[in-house]
Amino acid sequence: MRLLIDAEHSYMQPAIDAVAIHLQAKYNKQTPVVFNTYQCYLKDSHQRLEADIHLAKQKGFLLAAKVVRGAYMHLERDRAAEMGYPSPIQDSLEDTHFNYNRSAAQYGCETTTICTSSYFG
Numbered sequence: 001m002r003l004l005i006d007a008e009h010s011y012m013q014p015a016i017d018a019v020a021i022h023l024q025a026k027y028n029k030q031t032p033v034v035f036n037t038y039q040c041y042l043k044d045s046h047q048r049l050e051a052d053i054h055l056a057k058q059k060g061f062l063l064a065a066k067v068v069r070g071a072y073m074h075l076e077r078d079r080a081a082e083m084g085y086p087s088p089i090q091d092s093l094e095d096t097h098f099n100y101n102r103s104a105a106q107y108g109c110e111t112t113t114i115c116t117s118s119y120f121g
Contacts, residue, residue, distance in 0.1 A: 005023075005036050021052060
């Protein structure tokens with residue numbers, strides 16, 4: 001059995017990431033069981049993925065990642081405008097594709113809409 005933790009709005013994501021990393025450190029010792037999702041339409045997704053890979057190597061667990069383009073673009077932009085902070089969304093669709101492709105390629109995924117086959121450790 002595998003647990004794929006889905007991504008949410010950027011303001012909820014830090015808590016979700018913390019739970020996912022905790023569960024991965026506990027259960028992903030020999031086989032990837034718990035996966036976290038990285039939404040590449042978010043400007044910080046590649047940096048978060050790199051940081052999580054580093055942490056997994058440092059702590060000795062397998063990081064399992066589902067790399068996606070994203071789904072909450074208009075909601076994220078609207079909220080950022082309402083709250084008066086910079087949008088966390090890539091500036092263009094091309095930037096999203098670039099971020100997705102480099103994340104997928106750099107970490108061993110096939111370039112598909114959803115990558116669930118990247119195991120790091």
